[in-house]
Amino acid sequence: MSKQPRAGGEEILECQVMWEPDGKKNTQMDRFRAAVGAACGLALENYDDLYHWSVESYSDFWAKFWKFSGIIFSRMYDEVVDTSKGIADVPEWFRGSRLNYAENLLRHEENDKVALYAAREGEEEIVKVTFEELRQQVALFAAAMRKMGVKQGDRVVGYLPNGVHAVEAMLAAASIGAIWSSTSPDFGVNGTLIQHLKEHILHGNMNSSDTLLYYTTVGWMMWNWMVSALATGAALVLYDGSPLVPTPNVLWDLVDRLGITILGTGAKWLAVLEEKDLKPMETHSLQTLHTVLSTGSPLKAQSYDYVCRCIKSSVLLGSISGGTDIISCFMGQNFSVPVYRGEIQARNLGMAVEAWNEEGKAVWGESGELVCTKPIPCQPTHFWNDENGSKYRKAYFSRFPGVWAHGDYCRINPKTGGIVMLGRSDGTLNPNGVRFGSSEIYNIVEAFEEVMDSLCVPQYNKDGEERVLLFLKMASGHAFGPDLVKSIRSAIRRGLSARHVPSVILETKGIPYTLNGKKVEVAVKQVIAGKAVEHRGAFSNPDTLDLYRDIPELRDF
Known part of the structure; x- marks a missing residue:
């Protein structure tokens, strides 16, 4: 055999x-x-x-x-x-x-x-x-x-x-x-x-x-x-x-x-x-x-x-x-x-x-x-x-x-x-075994008039544990702050469940997209993990990837 x-x-x-x-x-x-x-x-x-x-x-x-x-x-x-x-x-x-x-x-x-x-x-x-x-x-x-x-x-x-x-x-x-x-x-x-x-x-x-x-x-x-x-x-x-x-x-x-x-x-x-x-x-x-x-x-x-x-x-x-x-x-x-x-x-x-x-x-x-x-x-x-x-x-x-x-x-x-x-290894979110797609988060977050755009990705630590990160790009005339974060957490908990609430919510100045208009989640996950991203030419705004590199709030996970 x-x-x-x-x-x-x-x-x-x-x-x-x-x-x-x-x-x-x-x-x-x-x-x-x-x-x-x-x-x-x-x-x-x-x-x-x-x-x-x-x-x-x-x-x-x-x-x-x-x-x-x-x-x-x-x-x-x-x-x-x-x-x-x-x-x-x-x-x-x-x-x-x-x-x-x-x-x-x-x-x-x-x-x-x-x-x-x-x-x-x-x-x-x-x-x-x-x-x-x-x-x-x-x-x-x-x-x-x-x-x-x-x-x-x-x-x-x-x-x-x-x-x-x-x-x-x-x-x-x-x-x-x-x-x-x-x-x-x-x-x-x-x-x-x-x-x-x-x-x-x-x-x-x-x-x-x-x-x-x-x-x-x-x-x-x-x-x-x-x-x-x-x-x-x-x-x-x-x-x-x-x-x-x-x-x-x-x-x-x-x-x-x-x-x-x-x-x-x-x-x-x-x-x-x-x-x-x-x-x-x-x-x-x-x-x-x-x-x-x-x-x-x-x-x-x-x-x-x-x-x-x-x-x-x-x-x-x-x-x-x-x-x-x-x-x-x-x-x-x-x-x-x-x-x-x-x-x-x-x-x-x-x-x-x-x-x-x-x-x-x-x-x-x-x-x-x-x-x-x-x-x-x-x-x-x-x-x-x-x-x-x-x-x-x-x-x-x-x-x-x-x-x-x-x-x-x-x-x-x-x-x-x-x-x-x-x-x-893909863009699916799976914190503590609760598997869901980022679109579920987007449907709630982007209903807020303060939010122009958002990006939801996982982060892993050395033990393989996963937590969910949510990045918000603010609409013109609105500021990122703790009251907004609290409101978004409550909305996600109410609309989905407590298990869907991201562990970390941060502001970002830009969200990368592909040339055909899709959010780039997997590449951002790689950048956060300290990995190089190939084929940057496939993105309409590749410079925004650098916004996710070595973020202080994410270092201690």
């Missing part, structure tokens, strides 16, 4: 091991590896062997996992995927199959087992819903939707807090065959079930004895990811509120109260706890907790130290990374390999992920563009209102023809197989 090269150009320092598998080799990943080896006559000695087989023989991999996961279907597929087609061709997966997403999530046979716990900020009461009760409520929701005329292919949007009704409505819509969205209509749908099962069962080693709390809103992709865990028989804890109110220990309180085994959150929350010098290890039992997951932004190396030192030394700290586009992960937690300080453990099975340089060549131990070179069942099939697919192709395949470019920079360690995320 051929393997990708392990040599890299940059020196890779020896990484500190923070967690290691117990050596029993009795995880669901181990059982799957053994089953594949026996069925295919392969000597798959470790996760690395299994991973490389899964991306080289991806059709066989997904077929084997379909069987292993026990997916419920009414019609078996005729073909897993046409392997003559590449990822840019968006091949059809599991052609001819028929299944129901909701049926698979509600398949757990222990009717009296709790499926959902719902907790709200500042309230003592916790609502419990069993699997039987959840099935009944989903049926009632679905009947009501059908009575309203909802049918297969219709769109159902939920404007709901993270509670029981959100899960019931989502599963009801899915049971009908309607398309569910939760205020963010950019989630992929094809292949979501099998992809999530792979991540929960194999990578998370999740089963019916687990209780999962992922701190998320209904509008974040991680909510959809979390709800899919019902298919394993695990219980979900739905928390509606701030993770810092009434105290910064509110989630740890729930861990002890409900016996939570898997806690998921954003990297920023862990950093905030460290800043507050919280030590849950000293104030809580955390006896049931075996996994802490982090996503939304790169997890700083010092956060690994903090979790080990102040939360629980034996916990698996799984930094996971993927995207709203695929509504899942390219890489993440893994009970079969060690956790190294500052690194995501491994690339996920079936995800042919590499880091490519500007010439379109894979690099190891060097920073590069995160790409996926082979088809995956969870990629979006198309964009709405993009009849000829031009926007879709531009979004993912314009950088490297025929290869998915995800818009992230990363570095793959050739010694450990771990991945370090280095931030966004």
Whole structure:
């Protein structure tokens, strides 16, 4: 079996091991590896062997996992995927199959087992819903939707807090065959079930004895990811509120109260706890907790130290990374390999992920563009209102023809197989995992008569953390000042959310544009990062780029 090269150009320092598998080799990943080896006559000695087989023989991999996961279907597929087609061709997966997403999530046979716990900020009461009760409520929701005329292919949007009704409505819509969205209509749908099962069962080693709390809103992709865990028989804890109110220990309180085994959150929350010098290890039992997951932004190396030192030394700290586009992960937690300080453990099975340089060549131990070179069942099939697919192709395949470019920079360690995320490589804003476009900010800011023009770009620090910067070009006769900044912050918070509010708002005397009238965001981001900008001749006012170089207010991030 051929393997990708392990040599890299940059020196890779020896990484500190923070967690290691117990050596029993009795995880669901181990059982799957053994089953594949026996069925295919392969000597798959470790996760690395299994991973490389899964991306080289991806059709066989997904077929084997379909069987292993026990997916419920009414019609078996005729073909897993046409392997003559590449990822840019968006091949059809599991052609001819028929299944129901909701049926698979509600398949757990222990009717009296709790499926959902719902907790709200500042309230003592916790609502419990069993699997039987959840099935009944989903049926009632679905009947009501059908009575309203909802049918297969219709769109159902939920404007709901993270509670029981959100899960019931989502599963009801899915049971009908309607398309569910939760205020963010950019989630992929094809292949979501099998992809999530792979991540929960194999990578998370999740089963019916687990209780999962992922701190998320209904509008974040991680909510959809979390709800899919019902298919394993695990219980979900739905928390509606701030993770810092009434105290910064509110989630740890729930861990002890409900016996939570898997806690998921954003990297920023862990950093905030460290800043507050919280030590849950000293104030809580955390006896049931075996996994802490982090996503939304790169997890700083010092956060690994903090979790080990102040939360629980034996916990698996799984930094996971993927995207709203695929509504899942390219890489993440893994009970079969060690956790190294500052690194995501491994690339996920079936995800042919590499880091490519500007010439379109894979690099190891060097920073590069995160790409996926082979088809995956969870990629979006198309964009709405993009009849000829031009926007879709531009979004993912314009950088490297025929290869998915995800818009992230990363570095793959050739010694450990771990991945370090280095931030966004395009102009998309993604602070703390809340992904949005600059146009959302412009629509609000440029409604102010004081503002002639504006520019919204990200800035990254050495740890890969992102913050949003907003530059304002003032209209004639108006001055930049703290009152205007306060008004703009309030307008963005009111019109979008608190998470959209830029960290820094500054005045600028000029905003660069291309010759065809587009704001130049990516080039400004490069200038702020101290990088040279090529092809300045493509800009109508290239001298304005220099206004963004070495700005004093941006030096200490």
